[in-house]
Amino acid sequence: MAYDYRPFAYVAPPGLTAPEPRHRVVIIGAGPIGLALAIDLAQYGVGSVVLDDNDVVSVGSRAICWSKRSLEVLDRLGVGAKCVDKGVIWKLGRTLHREEEVWTFDLQPDPGHKMPAFVNLQQYYVEEYLVARALEFPGLIDLRWKNKVTGLVQGDGVSLTVETPDGAYQLEAEHLVACDGARSDIRGMLGLDFDGELFEERFLIADIEMTGDFPSERRFWFEPPFHAGQSALLHKQPDHIYRIDLQLGWDADPEAERQPERVIPRIEKAVGHRDFRLDWVSVYTFQCRRLARFVHGPVIFCGDSAHVVSPFGARGGNGGLQDVDALGWRLAHVAQGGDAGVLNAYDRERQHGADENLLNSSRTTRFMSPAAGAERLFRDAVLVLAGKAAFARPLVNSGRLSRPCVYPLAGPDDPALPVEARPGAVAPDAPLADGWLIDRLGRRPVLLALGQPAPEGTGAERLELALTQELQARYLGGAKQALYLVRPDQIIAARWVTARPEAITEALTAIWSDRT
């Protein structure tokens, strides 16, 4: 069933008739990243104006694989259950070379997590749910469709010129967050450019609708019989929509390749029949690049406007939501009068995250689309060996799927505690008698006390839980007790086996500063 694209209503903004008061935050781009940020800020009580030059959700599926961490973030924003209910849950990834299966991965984490490893859900649904959620904050989120920024002047804040169907107006804000995607106009207006690699490879990307009984798994082919010498990816999405990515080679003409008479025969070969409807087609070029810095005075870059990766690790949309996760609570703090230095920590942490995503994407691209010579030689050797010897299978790289990075935090740590829950990592989820641990963390700093009472008077909200098998394994390991300080973004800031209240207060203060 084709998605019903319903335009959002443009409303003439107040700035057309009278000067508007200076806003705290203006967000450019009502895609998943801009909308998620607006909701995150609203949940902290901070209002924002969201400007989008269009009036409709994403055309085409675009970002489709949402990771467990993204689902946890979306859940905190109020749309997690909707995404999981609608999405296709999958955990198996099969990789084939010609007709032979060479490598299969199972993403199922240990049981005992609220969210699944991945769901496939078209970006337009995620945006639809986020728009509906944003509308639940009428006093805080001011969504303006068909509002395009055409001028930007920076001072201690920003002054914008915004074009609408009714003419132009001026907008002033303390902070601007550019969530306007890979081709960010804001980036251009600041004269900034990406550093990094552009790969000489093109992929055709298509959504097709077909009724068939394809299993809920990711399937990737190197040199498939239906697409000689290239590679292909097939993903199942809701509504009988399937996503197909076909490697085209660098010589391909993007305009010619996206024509239905060229696309349909290729897909027919891939799925083995003609019983499908073409829903959406695009052609893209691989890039692995980022801005040198994401914070430029009052202007902050978030999501694809800050960094772009090749798509096979699901690191675009998921990486962007992790940006939101690291930014929202800090920007809310600054908007409410806190020290703006805390935004440097966002910059530093997300550069680290982007570098990890870029490294993984570059490696995948190099395997998937090797340069002639040694790259090609070893790639082919790995694929040939993978069919015969187990050791070669983990070398097969058809995408290393997005996992949250562990920030290099210098907070107090005790090596007696499990490495997975070290400072900088997302607090692992665990089932509780009456729900999930992840729902008890986030939005404010929490001091989680296990096996001992939480010290009073530290300034952190205390959470004392009875030990369960999962809490013991994920947070204590061999230890009998521990204290964990968890940030508003559910990242572990510090941990101790025992701690004096002053040490906890000091770690709590560091959360709100540039020191992490």
Place this chain on the structure above:
Amino acid sequence: MSLITTPNLADPDAAYAALLAAHKGLPEAESTALNARLVLILMNHLGDGPVFAEALRLAREAG
């Protein structure tokens, strides 16, 4: 453990002959592919330690 760069073969002529025999009759492209597979197999056998990195360095410097 570090890379052994002193003689380590009791019968070097036999080992060398075995290497040549594996390539016997192969066109150049197939011979190159065989070498690539061999490198990958040995890389895995050596594991994560410093030996492979030292071998890479020596190979690169010797060329």
